[in-house]
Amino acid sequence: MRTINHFIGGRSVTGGDRIVPVYDPSVGQIQAEVALGRADLLARAVDDARAAQPAWAALNPQRRARVMFRLKELIERDMDELAHLLSREHGKVVADSRGDIQRGLDVVEFACGIPHLLKGEYSEGAGPGIDVYSMRQPLGVVAGITPFNFPAMIPLWMLAPAIACGNAFILKPSERDPSVPVRLAELAIEAGLPAGILNVVHGDKEMVDAILDHPEIKAVSFVGSSDIANYVYGRGAAAGKRVQCMGGAKNHGIVLPDADLDQAVADIIGAAYGSAGERCMALPVVTPVGESTAALLREKLVSEIARLRVGTATNPDAHYGPVVSAEHKARVEAYIAMAAAEGAEIVVDGRGFELQGHEEGYYLAPTLIDHVTADMRSYQDEIFGPVLQILRAETLEEAIGYPSRHQYGNGVAIFTRNGDYAQRFASQVEVGMVGINVPIPVPVAYHSFGGWKRSGFGDLDQYGMDGIRFYTRGKKITKRWPSGGAVVDQSFVIPTMR
Incomplete structure (x- = not known):
């Protein structure tokens, strides 16, 4: 050993x-x-x-x-x-x-x-x-x-x-x-x-x-x-x-009706399920604005999820591998069950997945949960697994409010073609790191990384x-070298530079 x-x-x-x-x-x-x-x-x-x-x-x-x-x-x-x-x-x-x-x-x-x-x-x-x-x-x-x-x-x-x-x-x-x-x-x-x-x-x-x-x-x-x-x-x-x-974190991805939806879906899939969701800058919540946006986004997400490949860490064709431990796998599965009990819809259920030939590994297939609400504990907590939740909003203001009121304030992203909306979002959202059409806004090394709130x-x-x-x-x-001239009288008041 x-x-x-x-x-x-x-x-x-x-x-x-x-x-x-x-x-x-x-x-x-x-x-x-x-x-x-x-x-x-x-x-x-x-x-x-x-x-x-x-x-x-x-x-x-x-x-x-x-x-x-x-x-x-x-x-x-x-x-x-x-x-x-x-x-x-x-x-x-x-x-x-x-x-x-x-x-x-x-x-x-x-x-x-x-x-x-x-x-x-x-x-x-x-x-x-x-x-x-x-x-x-x-x-x-x-x-x-x-x-x-x-x-x-x-x-x-x-x-x-x-x-x-x-x-x-x-x-x-x-x-x-x-x-x-x-x-x-x-x-x-x-x-x-x-x-x-x-x-x-x-x-x-x-x-x-x-x-x-x-x-x-x-x-x-x-x-x-x-x-x-x-x-x-x-x-x-x-x-x-x-x-x-x-x-911890509970990062949100806001999707506006004018977004390049195909690109947004590709970005969200990678950010939500990459590394089996075990990233503090993962994107576990997506917030489409408007019901038509939500319906189309959900349809595209389901289609892309079906193409994801879960495999061993050394499989070059796998999109992501197992979670880190059996205990963590059980924890993530418990949160999926909690979401269902709270009234959310389990659209794609990743529980019960076994990888052929590696049945003892700690694998979870991707999970998609819709009709999540802000009062659900499964939304309030960090799940830290391959689980993506859909939290719908009617307006940009409502969408800004969700990450702003959340206990965590690590990262957030907005997907839009509208510069005015993007600027308003970046200015108003109460989160430490913001991405505009960037799903995982980790700053480059010569800036700094850090979130707000908890x-x-x-x-x-x-x-x-x-x-x-x-x-x-x-x-x-503060330095002064003696010049050899007349001695300056000692002052008993706070020194100034005048």
């Missing part, structure tokens, strides 16, 4: 008396095991990180950037290996795993520009003989807690800017698919990163609490469910840490310039 170890101080480290299995969702069988660490193992990682961080921070930004460039090259070199490893533990098809890695790699590329990103500001002559300037400095030891659904992308979103800024980073990935994060740490060492700057520790809530309570960890970034995000934010902030937490806790978003700000703190310097 393959054992997935921790990675501390630049080497593989055993530790932890609680062993949990790592499954292959495509076949429903255990393929490896991972030991969950406790606070003592975290303390070891923090000690190594603290010892290594000052010298790394003292290295000039250009030299740190060279390590980022080399890491980018190594990830590209091993893309195929990483994608297959990711697919075997997560269940998403290999092509989707490559996309997972590439979106993380985009942030590594962004971090290669750290010499420019860390430049401060300078004002000459702010007062009589006085100049003022600013700089950004690393925090020290920081940590990231990442979910199962993007085991490459989200760790890279966090670790690349954190390390490039001069911090040491401790990563606690999901115990469901921990191999790729460990492999990324190994590649970082190969790229020239000093031992101790990037450490990977495996664990569950006990490890999360140890990270939140450790006094030498100055900042924590988290992505996961909203309830846990709220917990991490509260406990981390109470401990005096800087914290950013990305939570989708995001904290003032700074992931990656982009917000990521640089999160992993650094600003210092402002």
